[in-house]
Amino acid sequence: MAAFRLGPEPRAMTTTFDMMPVAIVEGCYPDKFGVPRQPGLASSATARLVLQPPFDTADALRGLEDFSHVWLTFVFHRNPTAWHALVRPPRLGGNRKVGVFASRATHRPNRIGLSLVEIAGIERTPHPTIIIRGHDLVDGTPVLDIKPYLPWSDSVDNARAGFAPAPPPQYAVIYSEAARKTLATRPDGDALVTLINDVIAQDPRPAYHRGNTERLYGVRLRDIDVKFRETVLDGQCTLKIVAIDTP
Amino acid sequence: MAAFRLGPEPRAMTTTFDMMPVAIVEGCYPDKFGVPRQPGLASSATARLVLQPPFDTADALRGLEDFSHVWLTFVFHRNPTAWHALVRPPRLGGNRKVGVFASRATHRPNRIGLSLVEIAGIERTPHPTIIIRGHDLVDGTPVLDIKPYLPWSDSVDNARAGFAPAPPPQYAVIYSEAARKTLATRPDGDALVTLINDVIAQDPRPAYHRGNTERLYGVRLRDIDVKFRETVLDGQCTLKIVAIDTP
Numbered sequence: 504m505a506a507f508r509l510g511p512e513p514r515a516m517t518t519t520f521d522m523m524p525v526a527i528v529e530g531c532y533p534d535k536f537g538v539p540r541q542p543g544l545a546s547s548a549t550a551r552l553v554l555q556p557p558f559d560t561a562d563a564l565r566g567l568e569d570f571s572h573v574w575l576t577f578v579f580h581r582n583p584t585a586w587h588a589l590v591r592p593p594r595l596g597g598n599r600k601v602g603v604f605a606s607r608a609t610h611r612p613n614r615i616g617l618s619l620v621e622i623a624g625i626e627r628t629p630h631p632t633i634i635i636r637g638h639d640l641v642d643g644t645p646v647l648d649i650k651p652y653l654p655w656s657d658s659v660d661n662a663r664a665g666f667a668p669a670p671p672p673q674y675a676v677i678y679s680e681a682a683r684k685t686l687a688t689r690p691d692g693d694a695l696v697t698l699i700n701d702v703i704a705q706d707p708r709p710a711y712h713r714g715n716t717e718r719l720y721g722v723r724l725r726d727i728d729v730k731f732r733e734t735v736l737d738g739q740c741t742l743k744i745v746a747i748d749t750p
Numbered sequence: 751m752a753a754f755r756l757g758p759e760p761r762a763m764t765t766t767f768d769m770m771p772v773a774i775v776e777g778c779y780p781d782k783f784g785v786p787r788q789p790g791l792a793s794s795a796t797a798r799l800v801l802q803p804p805f806d807t808a809d810a811l812r813g814l815e816d817f818s819h820v821w822l823t824f825v826f827h828r829n830p831t832a833w834h835a836l837v838r839p840p841r842l843g844g845n846r847k848v849g850v851f852a853s854r855a856t857h858r859p860n861r862i863g864l865s866l867v868e869i870a871g872i873e874r875t876p877h878p879t880i881i882i883r884g885h886d887l888v889d890g891t892p893v894l895d896i897k898p899y900l901p902w903s904d905s906v907d908n909a910r911a912g913f914a915p916a917p918p919p920q921y922a923v924i925y926s927e928a929a930r931k932t933l934a935t936r937p938d939g940d941a942l943v944t945l946i947n948d949v950i951a952q953d954p955r956p957a958y959h960r961g962n963t964e965r966l967y968g969v970r971l972r973d974i975d976v977k978f979r980e981t982v983l984d985g986q987c988t989l990k991i992v993a994i995d996t997p
Contacts, residue, residue, distance in 0.1 A: 514774055514776070514800075514890065515774075515802060515803070516771050516774050516802060516890075516892055518771070518827075518892065519768050519769060519770050519771075520768070520769045520825050520827075520860075520861075520892070520894070521766050521767070521768050521769075522766060522767045522768075522769055522860045522862075523766050523859065523860060524763050524765070524766075525851075525859050525860065527761055527762075527763050529761070541900065541903040542903065543903055544903075553761075555762060555763060556762070558835075558859055560835045562835035562836050562849055563835040563836075563849045563850050563851050564849045564851055564852065565836065565847070565848055565849035565852060566848035566849055566852035566853075566912055566913065567849060567851060567852040567912075569852070569910065569911075569912030569913065570852065570909075570910055570911055570912045571906070571908075571909045571910040571911075572906050572909050573851075574864060576823055576862050576864065578767050580765075580767075588805075588807045588809035588810040589809050589810075589812065600812070601812050601813035602809055602810045602811045602812035602813055602814060603810050604772075604810050604811055604814060604820075604895075604896040604897070604898075605811065605812060605813035605814040605816070605817065605898055606813075606897075606898070607897050607898065607900070611895065612770065612772050612805055612894075612895070613767075613769045613770065613772065613894050613895055614767075615769075615823050615894055615895040617821060617823065617864070617895075617897060619903070619904055619906065643761065643763075645763055645765065645767070647767070647859075647860050647862055648851075648858065648859070648860055648862040648864075649851040650851070650853075650854050650864060651851075651852055651853070651854065651911065651912065651914070652906060652909050652911065653788065653854070653911050653914055654905075654906065654909045654911055655911075655915075655916055655917050656788040656789065656790055656791075656866070656917070657866055657904065657905065658901075658904065658905030658906070659818070659819050659866065659899060659901065659905070661818075662817075662818045662819050662899050662901045663816065663817055663818040664816075664817055664818075664898065664899065664900050664901055664902075665813055665814075665816030665817045665898065666813065666816065667898070667900055668902075669902055670902050670903070
């Protein structure tokens with residue numbers, strides 16, 4: 504298909520753009536490992552999005568309470584700046600390669616991420632802050648822009664989505680007696696169980712680790728360390744919370 | 751609503767991030783004036799998205815043909831870098847102010863734009879290029895990232911969208927005999943009529959110019975200059991294409 508071209512030759516641009524964080528994420532994922540691979544998968548996860556100087560005025564948030572969701576443009580700041588033209592999405596079992604621009608891989612040029620999150624609240628003092636829910640952002644993530652979600656402009660009926668046509672499968676999550684006991688001692692125990700279920704059900708392990716029932720994994724959530732292991736229950740791959748390490 | 755906070759105090763970040771264009775837009779809108787205020791409003795508008803060195807490898811686009819839409823993160827490079835905490839959206843008639851983060855205004859911190867566009871084709875030689883349709887990007891726009899649209903992650907049922915709950919109204923567009931004649935001389939005349947209808951029907955004028963039937967406006971599309979004026983037809987505000995100036 505032809506598209507109009509103003510000049511005969513493609514143009515080059517050597518300008519670069521210096522971006523400042525407008526907000527910083529304070530959230531429940533201290534590490535990259537375990538962070539949901541898309542927003543909305545862990546719907547219980549909340550975070551604070553604290554505006555940064557010189558953008559930290561409550562005026563900049565005026566009217567945002569009339570919207571239910573926002574887009575966040577952020578930087579995968581904990582990722583190396585190296586990028587590759589081809590990546591191996593976990594959805595393809597880590598075997599097949601696709602182009603970096605045909606994926607949402609975190610290793611990418613400019614390390615730009617995009618997340619659609621729910622607005623759970625807005626605080627104006629002492630620091631202008633948006634409380635967000637269902638996020639997929641590592642604690643400390645710099646956010647470069649915040650825009651309201653417009654349903655009539657931002658959603659497409661019958662879109663084709665290649666290798667990722669549906670949400671990834673969820674796994675059953677079970678708890679050891681020891682893990683249950685530790686959680687029972689926490690005032691935020693119920694919220695933690697919901698968060699652990701959301702996060703572990705997605706199986707944060709690399710695709711090629713599936714089927715390995717020997718190895719023990721650790722995911723940090725808030726201030727706890729969740730130890731889990733694959734186990735087989737009724738012939739089904741299940742993820743078992745073996746222990747909870749607390750500070 | 752409370753969200754978990756790891757530390758007692760909000761953190762500050764003074765790091766900035768230097769971004770390189772991964773692609774440049776070659777499109778039908780040489781100027782800012784007339785560009786649709788959201789993608790999808792001018793569904794006929796096509797553009798070429800030409801990958802830039804060092805990202806200009808066809809590998810980076812592998813598998814993208816299996817997706818129908820992409821998100822583009824770009825820079826409003828023709829806008830001043832100045833920003834204001836409060837903006838006056840055209841949707842509110844230019845009277846009411848809302849916070850910059852509750853709007854998609856182009857005058858914003860980091861000048862970051864976000865567009866959902868349809869993939870109309872992919873070219874691999876001589877320059878890796880995505881042909882996009884239904885875009886809202888000025889010719890020459892630097893694109894910082896390209897990501898596939900994921901329907902199960904990127905759309906929300908029953909989202910609330912404050913002051914912009916539905917697409918903006920469309921106006922009737924009529925043509926003078928002179929404009930019709932000029933368009934008939936162009937090999938791309940039919941495509942131009944579709945594009946002109948799409949663009950002018952949205953009324954690109956500032957909200958406070960509505961009702962002014964005196965003033966003549968010019969919108970550049972591709973290599974033509976479209977002159978239009980508000981007129982009243984059957985008691986309805988109508989936009990009349992008065993003349994088409996060609997090179």
